[in-house]
Amino acid sequence: xxxxxxxxxxxxxxxxxxxxxxxxxxxxxxxxxxxxxxxxxxxxxxxxxxxxxxxxxxxxxxxxxxxxxxxxxxxxxxxxxxxxxxxxxxxxxxxxxxxxxxxxxxxxxxxxxxxxxxxxxxxxxxxxxxxxxxxxxxxxxxxxxxxxxxxxxxxxxxxxxxxxxxxxxxxxxxxxxxxxxxxxxxxxxxxxxxxxxxxxxxxxxxxxxxxxxxxxxxxxxxxxxxxxxxxxxxxxxxxxxxxxxxxxxx
Amino acid sequence: xxxxxxxxxxxxxxxxxxxxxxxxxxxxxxxxxxxxxxxxxxxxxxxxxxxxxxxxxxxxxxxxxxxxxxxxxxxxxxxxxxxxxxxxxxxxxxxxxxxxxxxxxxxxxxxxxxxxxxxxxxxxxxxxxxxxxxxxxxxxxxxxxxxxxxxxxxxxxxxxxxxxxxxxxxxxxxxxxxxxxxxxxxxxxxxxxxxxxxxxxxxxxxxxxxxxxxxxxxxxxxxxxxxxxxxxxxxxxxxxxxxxxxxxxxxxxxxxxxxxxxxxxxxxxxxxxxxxxxxxxxxxxxxxxxxxxxxxxxxxxxxxxxxxxxxxxxxxxxxxxxxxxxxxxxxxxxxxxx
Numbered sequence: 108x109x110x111x112x113x114x115x116x117x118x119x120x121x122x123x124x125x126x127x128x129x130x131x132x133x134x135x136x137x138x139x140x141x142x143x144x145x146x147x148x149x150x151x152x153x154x155x156x157x158x159x160x161x162x163x164x165x166x167x168x169x170x171x172x173x174x175x176x177x178x179x180x181x182x183x184x185x186x187x188x189x190x191x192x193x194x195x196x197x198x199x200x201x202x203x204x205x206x207x208x209x210x211x212x213x214x215x216x217x218x219x220x221x222x223x224x225x226x227x228x229x230x231x232x233x234x235x236x237x238x239x240x241x242x243x244x245x246x247x248x249x250x251x252x253x254x255x256x257x258x259x260x261x262x263x264x265x266x267x268x269x270x271x272x273x274x275x276x277x278x279x280x281x282x283x284x285x286x287x288x289x290x291x292x293x294x295x296x297x298x299x300x301x302x303x304x305x306x307x308x309x310x311x312x313x314x315x316x317x318x319x320x321x322x323x324x325x326x327x328x329x330x331x332x333x334x335x336x337x338x339x340x341x342x343x344x345x346x347x348x349x350x351x352x353x354x355x356x357x
Numbered sequence: 358x359x360x361x362x363x364x365x366x367x368x369x370x371x372x373x374x375x376x377x378x379x380x381x382x383x384x385x386x387x388x389x390x391x392x393x394x395x396x397x398x399x400x401x402x403x404x405x406x407x408x409x410x411x412x413x414x415x416x417x418x419x420x421x422x423x424x425x426x427x428x429x430x431x432x433x434x435x436x437x438x439x440x441x442x443x444x445x446x447x448x449x450x451x452x453x454x455x456x457x458x459x460x461x462x463x464x465x466x467x468x469x470x471x472x473x474x475x476x477x478x479x480x481x482x483x484x485x486x487x488x489x490x491x492x493x494x495x496x497x498x499x500x501x502x503x504x505x506x507x508x509x510x511x512x513x514x515x516x517x518x519x520x521x522x523x524x525x526x527x528x529x530x531x532x533x534x535x536x537x538x539x540x541x542x543x544x545x546x547x548x549x550x551x552x553x554x555x556x557x558x559x560x561x562x563x564x565x566x567x568x569x570x571x572x573x574x575x576x577x578x579x580x581x582x583x584x585x586x587x588x589x590x591x592x593x594x595x596x597x598x599x600x601x602x603x604x605x606x607x608x609x610x611x612x613x614x615x616x617x618x619x620x621x622x623x624x625x626x627x628x629x630x631x632x633x634x635x636x637x638x639x640x641x642x643x644x645x646x647x648x649x650x651x652x653x654x655x656x657x658x659x660x661x662x663x664x665x666x667x668x669x670x671x672x673x674x675x676x677x678x679x680x681x682x683x684x685x686x687x688x689x690x691x692x693x694x695x
Contacts, residue, residue, distance in 0.1 A: 154550065
């Protein structure tokens, strides 16, 4: 069997290569999404992928199904409009942390409140990569970026806290933990209600190399060493990845 | 069918239903809120209150692509927030109807006295070049009629059509005949989930983003312009009344203020654009018959500048600011001190 059949099934191969830099983690997430789609046998007709703006925003255009590339920060309300218009569609948002948590943060908060039955996959690379490397909502404290030359004075958004009192799905995973990433995507896609996966993907060109990483492999090894899998947690610690399904009553 | 008493905003809702509205998303704002109030009670229309106007416009873009005729309604502040995604809807060719019930600006202004300050925002509010179709009725029965026209024009042009109103017209109660005698355009493209199309705000050729092909971009914008003009020509709405007696003056006005202009019908010829944009061609043949062009609008000359630009001649302009329409004051401004 062709071990690449999943992405041959779901991607427009003639549009490759992607515009992403060598060593970028987005491709890992994109391929893993295809694996999850394939495993669940998600039909191409009847599925819509929506993106916002940024490196991650270019994901939607590569799917061999109807897709929408909206403006910066607005992928979630576009996806909600699609879902409310036609409940039979599988609607998946693929976008970045700057897009979903920064400029579009308000929409995320309210999509959680509405518990709209869509899946949001967030490539969280800790940086605004496409614009050259500015501080983003997931950049850790003290990290130097183009706009925080003295180090980030703020702390990153704790996305999971938004989900605390809602009957939604939250997961965190990384591009190193491939099986875990696939598991998170599968569970999120199967979840009835709003599901969100914070997928840590590495940006070597506009982030990692400035922090002293020699290549993206070193960033992956950092994920390996730093993150521990904890799929039974009620709350994930900063160095934990795992799945939280809120037990809050809807 | 008997005449019935309706408010302007109610007429918009009834007409939208006749035109096939199935999805509405909006955010509360005076003087447009009656529209969402009425729509949430309709059984066959999904009407959502979103967290802001940005979410509203993007939700109706999604819903329209997913197959439903979609609309939002707002006033100036919300319309400003929607601008970026109005550009997106033009780039992705998404049929929508956007109702803007104007109020005094800029910013929060004088809540919520009526104004006509969003006229230029309709065509230049978003960045880049786009060519929206804009209607501006002046009565409750016209709101009914042109709401249906807006939905049809949206499908014909595959673009967001703007229906302008103002605090006066939308809150006015008048008797109308709510007939259903309209030709209704069907949806212009198959819904999402039926193909492998990519809808993008990037410059594109068919479904494929083209971010460095300049010639393709030029073709795209030229096609948009031609498409919009062609669709607009089906909706050549304006009102022209010659004067009973000899006059050298044409009085131009629109929306709420044009109702006051009727008072001067025995002294001046009257012209009222209903399709505000693209500007109706007939003004070019009507205006040369008059030596004096007089124009009043509830802003500092937004449309007057547009007409001056098109006619290459000066207009005597009377601004009626701050939402107060006072006949005595207008007479004084038109005839001078008496």
